[in-house]
Structure formats: structure tokens, C-alpha cells
Amino acid sequence: MRRPFIAGNWKMNLNITEAKALISGLIPLVKGATNVDIAVCPVALAVPAAVEAAKGTNIKVGGQDLYWEKSGAFTGQISGDMLKSAGCEYVIIGHSERRQFFGETNETVNKKIKAAFLAGLKPIVCVGESLAEREGGKTFDVVKDHVVNSLANIKLPEFNVEDIVIAYEPVWAIGTGKTATKEQAQEVHAYIRKLLTELYGKDLADKLRIQYGGSVKADNIKELMAQPDIDGALVGGASLKADSFAGIVNF
Ligand code: PEP
Secondary structure, three states: OOOOEEEEEOOOOOOHHHHHHHHHHHHHHHOOOOOOEEEEEOOHHHHHHHHHHHOOOOEEEEEOOOEOOOOOOOOOOOEHHHHHHOOOOEEEEOOHHHHHHOOOOHHHHHHHHHHHHHHOOEEEEEEOOOHHHHHOOOHHHHHHHHHHHHOOOOOOOOOOHHHOEEEEOOHHHOOOOOOOOHHHHHHHHHHHHHHHHHHHOHHHHOOOEEEEOOOOOHHHHHHHHOOOOOOEEEEOHHHOOHHHHHHHHOO
16 A cells, blocks of 8 residues: 655745745645655745744655766756755655756766665656647657656665656646646556566556646545555645645545
8 A cells, every 4th residue: 555645846936934934834734644745845945944843743855956976166056965864755856847947868867866875865767748638649758757766776775776766747737727637647646657567577566656736626636646656746726825725635
């Protein structure tokens, strides 16, 4: 039985004061959610404040990206160890906005997943097709390319493969108000589970959590979570308010 996992990707929103306020508001609303893992992913600058605000609660903190080198002359970058030492448990890797605006590729995603593991972080690896790719009938090819190449050479025992979280985020459903139907989402989640089975075997693939992301809200989370291969959600816009995020966590 996979434990549901709901994570909020705050993107470039909420300064330190706002981050603390959101977590303070969220704590009482989600304290009864004992059967679900919860994380928020603030901007790196707000991570320490978020970790402090969430201390002793069921809310974990994640980064939104990392760089694969441990340290050095890489202006503007943040290492896995820096996120870990600030109190992060997770890190989002390969979000479509990073692929689209910052030149992220499967190759850099692969390096970042390895770096996350070496730092003791659990990677949330984002995959998903654009609207043109879906309409061109390429959804499965794109998802396969993202999953297989992002996870190249990531194997036990060197890496804690069981900690990988995959987030299936169809790009056309991110921030657009368009959600994949539960059938569309389940179809791709089942396909990702099949790819993971080919990579890691059935026992391990059955343990890996696959989140759905794309305009998830309190009023559509229930039907998504009822699908056999949907194990949680990566939430953008609706994670920026305590009540809307809590409405998803408490599905
Ligand atoms: C996201 O960017 O990861 C996301 C799913 O955004 P939204 O929920 O706003 O569509």
C-alpha cells in the first residue's frame, strides 16, 4: 500500500514572511491528516524559515531545484547538501518550467537525481508532455523518454530508488485550469508504472509513488486519488493558500 503524498510547489511566490504565515495557517488545518505525507517547496531563500515554522508538525519541506556539483564556482546555484542542511527532505527536479525556461534536459535531470540521493534528499522527478505533443499522439513517447532517460543508471544499491517520487504533469494542465481527466491521468500513470516495472521489477515499482500535477484543486483531488496508480499530487497555484492546500491534503 503506497502512502499518499501531497506536495506544494510554491514556485517563485511567497517571501519569508509570507512563507511563515502560510505554514502557520496550514498547521491546524492538516494536523489530522495522519495517512498522507505532506510537503511544501518554497523558494530556497525561505527554506530555513519554512523548516522552522513546520518544526514538530506533519509538514515537510522541499527544494524546487538543485545543482549537481557539491560546491564551487557556480554562481547562483544551490547544492543538495545545502538544501539538506537547511532541513529539506525532498527536492523537485525537472519541473516543466525548468525544462521550458532554463534549459533542463533529461541529462541534467539525471545528474540532479544522483546529486539529490548523494545529499540524502528524496527526488520528486517531473515528467509530462506538452499540448502539441499530446495532440500529435506523442504522449507515451515523451513520457517514456523523460522517465527512462532521467532515471538512467539510477539503480540499487548505489541509490535509494525506493525514495523516488515521479510527478506526472501534463504541461497543458499546469496553471491553465485544465486538469487531465481521471481517465487520462490514470492511463499515463499506469504506463509510468509499467516503465518503472521494466526498470526496477514489479516489487519495487509497486512501492514507488506517482503524483499527478496540473490544476489540482480540492474539488478534483478525490476522483484523481481514487485511481489505482495515482498516489498523490504536486500542486502549484492551489498550494499558495492554506485553505485550498488543506482542502487537497484532506481529500
Ligand atoms: C505545477 O507547476 O507543478 C503545477 C501542477 O501547477 P498548478 O497546480 O498551478 O497547475
